[in-house]
Amino acid sequence: MTKKQKKVLWRIIATAVLVAVVKLFSIGGVAGTVLYLAAYLIIGYDILRKAFRGIIKGQVFDENFLMAVATVGAIALAVYEKSGDYLEAVAVMLFYQIGELFQSYAVGKSRRSITALMDIRPDYANIEQDGKLVQVDPDDVAVGSIIVVQPGEKIPLDGVVTEGSSTLNTAALTGESLPRDAAVGDEVISGCVNMTGVLKIRTTKAFGESTVSKILELVENSSSHKSRSENFISKFARIYTPAVCIGALVLAVLPPVVRLVMGLSGDWGTWVYRALTFLVISCPCALVISIPLSFFAGLGGASRAGVLVKGSNYLETLSKTRVVVFDKTGTLTQGVFDVTGVHHNTMPQKKVLEYAALAECASSHPISKSLQRAYGGEIDRHRVTDVQEISGNGITAKVDGTDVAVGNSKLMDRLGIAWHDCHSVGTIIHLAIDGQYAGHIVISDVVKPHAKEAIAALKRAGVEKTVMLTGDIRRVADHVAEELGVDEVHSELLPADKVAQVERLLSNADGKLAFVGDGINDAPVLSRADIGIAMGAMGSDAAIEAADVVLMDDDPLKIAKAIRISRKCLRIVYENIVFALGIKGLCLVLGAMGIANMWAAIFADVGVMVIAVLNAIRALQVKNL
Structure with missing residues (x-):
């Protein structure tokens, strides 16, 4: 009192x-x-x-x-x-x-x-100087600095673990008590509490742009x-x-x-x-x-469940949701791509991966990351010139002076290169060298553990239609949609096509339409939908900024819970x-x-x-x- x-x-x-x-x-x-x-x-x-x-x-x-x-x-x-x-x-x-x-x-x-979420605001960050830990203001830590987080301390800034392993308590962010493991190479977000081991983290964002700052800003502005x-x-x-x-x-x-x-x-x-x-x-x-x-109280209850709603007007709109549209990658699937097959003509498999990884080295897309992991060699960017990204198609570049094209079948058609069909379930990346088809790489995404349950929960919550939009090929999209029980699927879409599909669905929807996404390309669609829902933990800043609702643990099952809370x-x-x-x-x-x-x-x-x-x-x- x-x-x-x-x-x-x-x-x-x-x-x-x-x-x-x-x-x-x-x-x-x-x-x-x-x-x-x-x-x-x-x-x-x-x-x-x-x-x-x-x-x-x-x-x-x-x-x-x-x-x-x-x-x-x-x-x-x-x-x-x-x-x-x-x-x-x-x-x-x-x-x-x-x-x-x-x-x-x-x-x-x-x-x-x-x-209570304000408790996630870190008071300091540890910087190692002359063999000693010095506490500094998180605002003063530059991007790329190495910070040390000891057991029991909050992670003050977003970053990547460079040394050590531990378990993290994310309850303040996600509402879930189950701890998460963190090891070298893992991305970690500010606001989590380090529970066991000492971690050294290379910061990737300034404090003002970190997850904890974004959350506090959303909470403070919600009323x-x-x-x-x-x-x-x-x-x-x-x-x-x-x-x-x-x-x-x-x-x-x-x-x-x-x-x-x-x-x-x-x-x-x-x-x-x-x-x-x-x-x-x-x-x-x-x-x-x-x-x-x-x-x-509704906003408070939602925040305790790891769902940040930016205002009561969005809570009211969410309660009237009848159609939920998903972007596939990062929402229903984990967005973690692995190379599951390499099909080549006369060129060795290792060389196919090398050309593809080098050509894609300037991209931050998950597919590019997976190609680089599969190649496993050192990426020397000096070998790559004249990089041109063609939205929704792929990339062309010169590697060691050789013309390389890496992308989907649309890119091959665009360049007039005959490509081979592949019946594997996954994303197919075609490769052409000096205008000649060199083979293709199969990359598969993994469905999130709760994705199927999330679709079923939405139906129980009164959502009349679920729709999946993706830039992936039709065969992969249909396979994922069938596995999850999605009502309607549209594949091989460019970012502009997604907006057009949402416009069409909005004109026919009986009730409000929610769009769920996590990528920077999703920001226009998130803004256009009646209610935009972003995956907060690993989603892009642009998506979180454009969204009306942010899920802090990237669990699609929380969407149905958010709707039930609003209702x-x-x-x-x-x-x-x-x-x-x-x-x-x-x-x-x-x-x-x-x-x-x-x-x-x-x-x-x-x-x-x-x-x-x-x-x-x-x-x-x-x-x-």
């Missing part, structure tokens, strides 16, 4: 004690009045101050104004009727503050679920993106509050005036009391507080809207008729708010979704 919350709690206790003393000892007269007014000022002085400031600033109609008018009016009515009973006025303020304290605690709990429901409630409150104030004024004045015209007693006290009850009932706290809290959150929002408006509407009618008194009004305001807040924080519970 914060210092401010403790202060409010003590004021609540002090007020309750004063009221109890007055009632238990039946203190009346001047003494009773003084004690009641003291209790009222103790519990309500801040509400009165906020209401007065609102009037001065021209921002009159809010819950503070309603509470102030209702309670001051109740005190004035007690004075007018000479009843000396100010309990209702004190009780309205007392229970309102109890509700506010409860709401503050619930918001704090939701906020802590998100800001600025409001959902349609939140915007509606804000606009609703601006219209609703003045309307009920006018309604209360009419209720207080019109019936007595009509009675006087009819020759009857005005009975002003009764109608003013009903109007004050009407004001307390109409306070929009339950809606204004519980709706944003529901979304905030639970929206269900809670609608429950609170219907419940709050229903109870308040009923009590307003009963209050106007004189059936509901001030105690019923307290329940309609504070009771409804507490129930709505309790319901809202259920959005934090996502473990079993």
